[in-house]
Amino acid sequence: MTIMKTSISLFISAIIAVLGALLLNFSQLITSTGLAFVLGAITVGIVLSLMPIKSSDTISKASSLNSKTIYVGNLPYRANENDIKELFAKYGEVFTVRLMKDKRTGKRRGFGFVVMAEADVSVAIGQLNNKEYGERTLKVREANYPKKEEHAQ
Incomplete structure (x- = not known):
């Protein structure tokens, strides 16, 4: 069950990172798609680390x-x-x-x-x-x- 939750979390994080990259790229703030993706992934990491962890254990x-x-x-x-x-x-x-x-x-x-x-x-x-x-x-x-x-x- 934990593996499934982890893979779902990673999948959602990847989707958010891609959306962040697309938004940054379309807003013309960053012209490189790769750099926009990396910044989106970093943003997701920061947001997830600030969220309280609700333990199901x-x-x-x-x-x-x-x-x-x-x-x-x-x-x-x-x-x-x-x-x-x-x-x-x-x-x-x-x-x-x-x-x-x-x-x-x-x-x-x-x-x-x-x-x-x-x-x-x-x-x-x-x-x-x-x-x-x-x-x-x-x-x-x-x-x-x-x-x-x-x-x-």
Whole structure:
């Protein structure tokens, strides 16, 4: 996934550099197309370096801090990740929200997982368990991690 994002970013940067070169060339400020391209590429580099980097690697952020995963069940099928994040953010810092979908149909299955700061988990569970949300009663508890089977040797 990271390679795909990087290649898309490079492609977009190249398009912006070419557009910058064309604009500089057409404006007659710079007569050399090559020089205009280089200046366009430098401009893109400067602009991209000044932009804040929004990391999609929130799981590593969550694991570097003390975090816990919460199971959320009996969700309305129309609820999305942003809705659930907003709901839980009232009670603490939310790192990620994953709502489970059926592999075949792509429809939501009515449950998911929320990764929150460990200090905020008990408050969120206490406030949201058995609470009405979207005409359904939420079931909220700390997630159980699957136990590894020990193989007999």
